[in-house]
Amino acid sequence: MLLQPVPEISLFLAWAAAVVPLAAFGLILVFLRGLPRAAAGTSVAAAAVSLICAVCLLVRHLGMDAPLQSSVTWMASGDFEIAVGVLLDPLSLVMLVIVTCIAFLVQVYSLGYMAGDAGYGRYFGFMSLFAWAMAGLVLAPNILQVFIFWELVGVSSYLLIGFWYEKFSATRAGKKAFIMTRAGDTLFFWGWLILLVWGGTLQIFELNSGAHGLSSAMTTASALLVFGGIIGKSAQFPLMTWLPDAMEGPTPVSALLHSATMVAAGVFLLGRLFPFFSQSDTVMTVCMAVGTVSMLLSATMAMVSRDIKQVWAYSTISQLGFMIMALGAGGYAAGIFHLTTHAGFKALLFLCAGVLIHAHDTNDMFVIGRAGGRRMKTAMVCMTAGALALAGIWPFSGFFSKEAIMGALAAADNPVWLFCGLAGVFLTAYYTFRLIFIILFPRTQAAGANSHGHGSVPASAAMYAVLVILAVITLAAGFFAQGFQDFISIHSPHAKDGHTAFLAHIASPVLAVAGIFAAWMQFGRSASDQVGFAEKIGPVGRLFASRWYLDHVYAWITDRVLDRGIAEGARRTENRVIEGALAMITGWVVICGRMAAGWHRAMIQPKLMVAVAVMFGLTLILLVV
C-alpha cells in the first residue's frame, strides 16, 4: 500500500473545506462583530461550503484503494521540516463529513437558539474557528499538524464554554476544561517528541506502517503518552470531570463540541494511529481498561443526575469509552462506526434538550416534566428516537454500532471486557429512559401550563427542521452498517472486525430492553416513586452524584501535592537555598569591591610601586618559569 499524491481537484476541495471557515472567522471578527445577521450568514455559508466540499470528496473517493497524501513545507530548520498537508483516506473522509455535517446543522439550529444574544456575532465567529481547527485536525498527515489543530480545537472549546463569560461558573468551567485537557496534551507533547527524536518521523503513514526507528519499549512509551492526550480530549478516566462542567456553554456548543465532534477527536486520533498503537499489546490493553472504567463510571454518574445536559454529557463520556474499548479490542471499524452513529444521535439528543431548556429556562428534568415538557411533541418524539438509538434498540443506528462493538469485545481474550460492555449496555438503557420517563410522566402536574417560555424566544422552524433531519439520520444510518464497515476497515493484523459472537449479539439487545424495563418500573409506571435504585441506597447515590469524588481527588492533588507540596517546596528552596547562596556570594563580591575601590584611593607612591613591581615581577617570573 503506497501513498499517492492527492489529485488537484481533491486537494483544492480539501483545502477549501478547511480554509473557508477560517476566512469566515477572520471576516466576522474583524468586520462583522457588530452585524449579527451578516456574521451568522457568513458562518453558516462557510459551513455549507465545507460540507459540500467534504461530501464531494467522499463521493469522489468512495472506492479508493490507497490513501492519498500531499504536503508542502511550511518551515524548515536544518534537517527538520515542518510540513502541512492533507491526508485523504476513508477515516479522514468520513470524519470530515461528520464534522462538517454536524457543524452545519448545529449552526443552522443556533440561528434560532442564539437569537437575541448580545454576543451573536462573536458566537458564530468562534464556531467558524472551531470548524477550521477541526477540519485541519481531521485532514492532518503528520502528528505535528494534528497537535497544532488539536490545540486550536482546545482554544475554541475554551472560548465557547466560557461564551457567557459574565457568568462566573461559565468562565470557571472554561478554565477547568482547558487546564484538564492541557494536562493530557502535555503527555501528548512528550509523546510526539519521543516519536520525533527517537523515531525520526512524525508522518502518520510511516508510523502506522512501522517505518520508524523505535524499539518496542519506546513504542509503548510514546503510544501511552499520546494516549494521555486522547484521555484529556475525550474526557476519559481520570481526566473526565471537565466535560459535565463544560455544559455551562450554550447547548448547541455542547452538541457540536462536547458530544459529536471535538471530544470525538480523541477517538479519531486513536483510530488514526490504530496500526501504530496496535504494535504494542500493553497499550491496547490500557486503552481497553481506560475505556471500560470511563464507560462504567460515567454511566453510574448519569443515573443520578437531574440535569438533562449533564446526563447527556456523562453519556457522551460513556459512549466514547465504548469506542475506545472497541478500538482497544481491535474493533477498528466498529469503534469508528459507533463514533459516526453517536455523532448523529447525541447531537440530536442535545439539540432536543436545547429546545426543552430554551422553552422552560431550566436544566432540571423534573421541573421540565412538571412544566409540561411532553407537550412539545416534535422535540419529544425526536428525543425518544435519539434515546432509543443510544440505548441500542433496533432499528436505530445505535443498535448496529453497538452490536459491532460487542462482536469486537467478544473476540477479546478475556471475557471480562464483554461482561463490562454488556453491563454498560444495561446501564445506558436505564439512565437514558430514566430521563425520558421523568419528562414524559411527571408525578405532579404544574398548575396550568403557563411555562411555555418565560419570555424566551420560542423555538424556530429552523431548529425543528434540524431535529427532524438528525432523527432521520439516526433512523437510517444503521442500515448502511455493512457498507460503512467495508469502506472504513483497514488491513491490519490486529483489526478484528466482522467477528460475530451469537451470545453477545443476543445478550446486548436483551439487556437494553431490560434496562428500559427497569427504568419503566422505577420511573414510568404510575405507581412508581421516581426514585432510582442508586438513590435509594444513600451512600451509593451520594457517591454517584459527587462523581465518585473525582473532583475531590483533583482538588486534593492540586492543593496538597502541587500547591503545598511542589510549589511550596520550590518556593522554600528558592528563598532559603538559592537566595541565601546568592545573597552570600553577592555579599562577598560587594565586600571585595569595596576593598578594591579603597586601594585605588591610595597615595601615588604605593601605586607607582605596585605598577612597576608588577611589570618587572611578571617579566621575571615568566622568564624563570
Place this chain on the structure above:
Amino acid sequence: MTDWILFIPELYTLAAGGVFFFFCLGRGRPGRDYAAAMMLSAAGLVLTVCTAGFEGLVFEGVYQVDLYSQVFKALIYSGFFLTVCLCADLSGVDKARHSEFYLLLCLSTLAMMLLASSVHLLTIYISLEISSYSLYVLVYFRRGYPKGAAPAFQYFVFGAASSAVMLFGFALVYGAFGTAHMAELMGQVPARINEPVVFTGFVLSLSGFFFKLAVFPFHLWAPDAYEAAPHQVSAYIATASKVAAIAILVRMIALTGGQSDRVAWVLIFVSVASMTAGNLAAMAQKDIKRLLAFSSVAHAGYVMIGILSANAMGYTGAIFYGLSLMVMKFTCFMVVVKAADGGRNIKTDALAGLHQRAPVLALALLLALFGLAGIPPTIGFTAKLLVFKAAMEQGLLWLVIIAMLNVVISLYYYLGVLKAAYFTAPASQPRAIAVSLPFRLLALAMIVFMVAGGLYPRYMTALAGAMTAGLLP
C-alpha cells in the same frame, strides 16, 4: 623624498591648532571658540574619512600610511569631533581658557594620529608623549575642583613613570636588534622573543600602552583623573585616547606574530587583573565619572582578550571593540554632561527620574549601558562576541568563563545606574533637562548606531578585518 599629500590630515590638524593658538593671544570669546572648534573638527573628520584610501611611507619609512592607520585616524577624529559636540556647555572650564582648551585637544588629537601611523619606536614614543602631555594639562583645567592639582599631577607622574619603563624596554629591544623600525623588527622578533633581553624589553615597552589604555597595573591614575577632569576631557580620554591606544597596542602585539606563550601569559594576566579590578571597584562607586573610569579599566581587560588571541578574529574584535567603546562611552558622558549642572560632578542618584526629564537621553543611556554590559542586540554585545570567539579559537575557554563572570559582576553597577535613571523617583521635583534639537539628533544617531552595530555589524567587522590583514603573518 616625502609625499606630503599623505600627511595632509596631520598638517590640517596642526593648522587648526595654530588657529586656536592665535585665539589664545586675544581675549577669550567662548562662543567664537566653540563655533571654530565645531567647524574645524567637522571638516577634519570629513578630511580623514576622505583620505582613508591613502597608502604609502613617509619620512624615511618611519611613518606608514595605510588603511589601518587611516581608519584609526578617522575614528580618533570622530572622538575629537564628538567631544567638541559636548563643549556647548563648557562650564567646567574657565571662560578665558577655552581657546587653550581647544588648542590642547587639537594637539592631543594630532599626536594620536601620529601614533596610529608610527612604525618606528622613536616616533611611537614621541607621539605618545605629546598626546599625553596635552591631556595632563587638560585634566588640570577643571575650574574650582576641591582637590586642586593633585589628580592631574598624579596623572602626570604616572605617565612619566610608565614612559620611563617603556623607554627602558625600547632601549633593550633596540640593543638586541640594532634597529627600531617595526618593519625590520617584524621579521626578527618572533624567532627571538624568548631570549631574556628581548622578552624583558618587549614586555616593559608595553607599559606605556597599558598606561594609555588604562590596563592593570597602569590603570591606577584613571579614577582620580576621570573624576577630576572636566567632563569633556574625561569623555575624550575615554573615547579617542582609548582608540589610539588600541591602534598602537595591536600593532605592537602583532610584532610578536602571536606565537609566544610567554607574552600571551603576560597579557592574560593583565587582562584578567584589569577586568576583575575594574569591575569590583566600580561596584562600590557613587560618582558616575569614577564609575565610568573603572568600567573603562574593565573594558580594557576585555579588549586585551581580543589582542592576546593574536588571530584575525581577535584583532578584528579588538578594533570593533574600540569603536563600540567609543560610541557607548561617549553616550554615557553625553548624559553626564547634560545631567550635571554647571560642570559639577554628579552621583548616580542624581539621574533619578531621567526618563521623565529627558526621555531620549534616558533611552540612549539605557542602550549604552546595555551595550557596556554586553546585552544583545547592541553593539557592545557584538564586540564581546567577537573577542570571546577569538579566545575560544585559541582554546582559551577558561579565560572566556572568567570574562563572563566579570560581565555578571558588571551588570550589578550598570543596572544600578539604569535603576536610578528609570525606576527611582527623584526626591524633589528636579528641572527638566533641555535637550536642543541638534543634541537630540546626536542622541538619536548614537541610539541608531548602537542598535545597528548590534544587528548588522557585518560591514564594520569586514572593514576591521581588512584593516588587520597586513598585521598577520
